[in-house]
Amino acid sequence: MFQRNMGGRRLPAVGASSEPQGGHMKRRAFLRAGLTGAGVAGIAAAPLAAPLAGATTARGLDTLFNPRRPGRDYNGPVRLSSNENPLGIAPSARQAIIDGLDEANRYPGATGELVREALVARLGVKPGQLFFGSGSTEILRIASAAWAAPGGRLIYAEPTYEDVPRYSQPFAYDHVTVPLTSDYAHDIDRMREEVAKSSAPSVIYFCNPNNPTGTLTATGPIMDWIRDEGEQHLFLVDEAYFELADDPGYETFVPLIERHPNLIVARTFSKVYAMAGIRLGYGIAHEATVQRVLPFATRNAPNHVAGVAAVASLADDxxxxxxxxxxxxxxxxxxxxxxxxxxxxxxxxxxxxxxxxxxxxxxxxxxxxxxxxxxxxxxxxxxxxxxxxxxxxxxxxxxxxxxxxxxxxxxx
Structure with a gap:
């Protein structure tokens, strides 16, 4: 029924920080363009603290919070409902958490800078083009709050990931839903028509690949729209599943942020890095856009445990x-x-x-x-x-x- 390509996928290496000329940057080219995890290995290798000896965990909590790890006694249902990674976090991330616990009493500013440095090396962006949250859901919440305005409109597909509509409820957004196309892609033409109906600022949300359908929308038409559209409208692109997508028509929006302040890309450590319970997401945007959203963001993000786990995970190819x-x-x-x-x-x-x-x-x-x-x-x-x-x-x-x-x- 489906053609499977089980090989050839590259690790998420660095891409250019400016918009490519003469065409879009394809995902595989983006992944091949720069450093692999080795580029941040030196950061991860730096000891954050001495290991804690003899750390123990209560058996009840151990079973509750990690029931699927091999060797556990667990008789409950297999959890196939929340798009979690069944492997659990990387062994390197687990060890980094243990080694870093001696610093858990300190505010995590230094740890956050290590995460920032690792992502700058990974993505090829500038330090000021990143901001952090408790999972990518908080990035979506921050963007929704920062762009709320009287008469503002929120335009999104139906069905799609529910958190942006949910987080926008405290604000006076006019919600506009656009059904997916017959092949379950975002209907770009109809979404553009909806934006054109009003002069009010709009937040246009794309989850791509889409949750819950898992389907892709070709990114070229969306990128063309971003280039054509006025900067009073925000394009909020959710790339939670970026690392798992492998299709010639799919590419990241990160290279566009340098020239388009009306774009925010949301990413997460929850999926391929299995950190859903630790909670770490990040937004990628123009420096001016980051400054606009920071008043709505939580201070001291990421937390120390999430930060050391993230740095170790990024280095673990x-x-x-x-x-x-x-x-x-x-x-x-x-x-x-x-x-x-x-x-x-x-x-x-x-x-x-x-x-x-x-x-x-x-x-x-x-x-x-x-x-x-x-x-x-x-x-x-x-x-x-x-x-x-x-x-x-x-x-x-x-x-x-x-x-x-x-x-x-x-x-x-």
């Missing part, structure tokens, strides 16, 4: 490759299972897939829970679809057996 490979293998298993059952599924460039179900989603979720799997929440108007996060390949093999049994019972 081996874990990055393992994370991507594990996700690819899990998706391949699920694609094959759904194809054998003749169940419609959308092409995904993330760590989840969206597939059709039969009957009500609530009933399907209850049956899955009873079978040992916690699967995704509703995403109206796609109420006859289920968003399924990827677990370990062994999890997906077991889930495929459950789905086969569901088909025999006419439940799927």
């Amino acid at each position: 081996e874990f990055f490759a393992k994370s991507v490979k594990t996700n690819d293998e899990a998706k391949a298993i699920m694609y094959d299972a759904l194809a054998q059952l003749d169940i419609e599924v959308l092409p995904s460039h993330t760590n989840f897939v969206m597939h059709r179900i039969k009957g009500e989603l609530a009933t399907y979720n209850e049956r899955m829970f009873e079978a040992g799997f916690n699967v995704g929440r509703p995403f109206p108007p796609m109420t006859d679809w289920s968003r399924l996060s990827m677990g370990l390949p062994s999890d997906m093999e077991k889930l495929a057996e459950v789905m086969t049994d569901f088909r025999k019972k006419d439940w799927i």
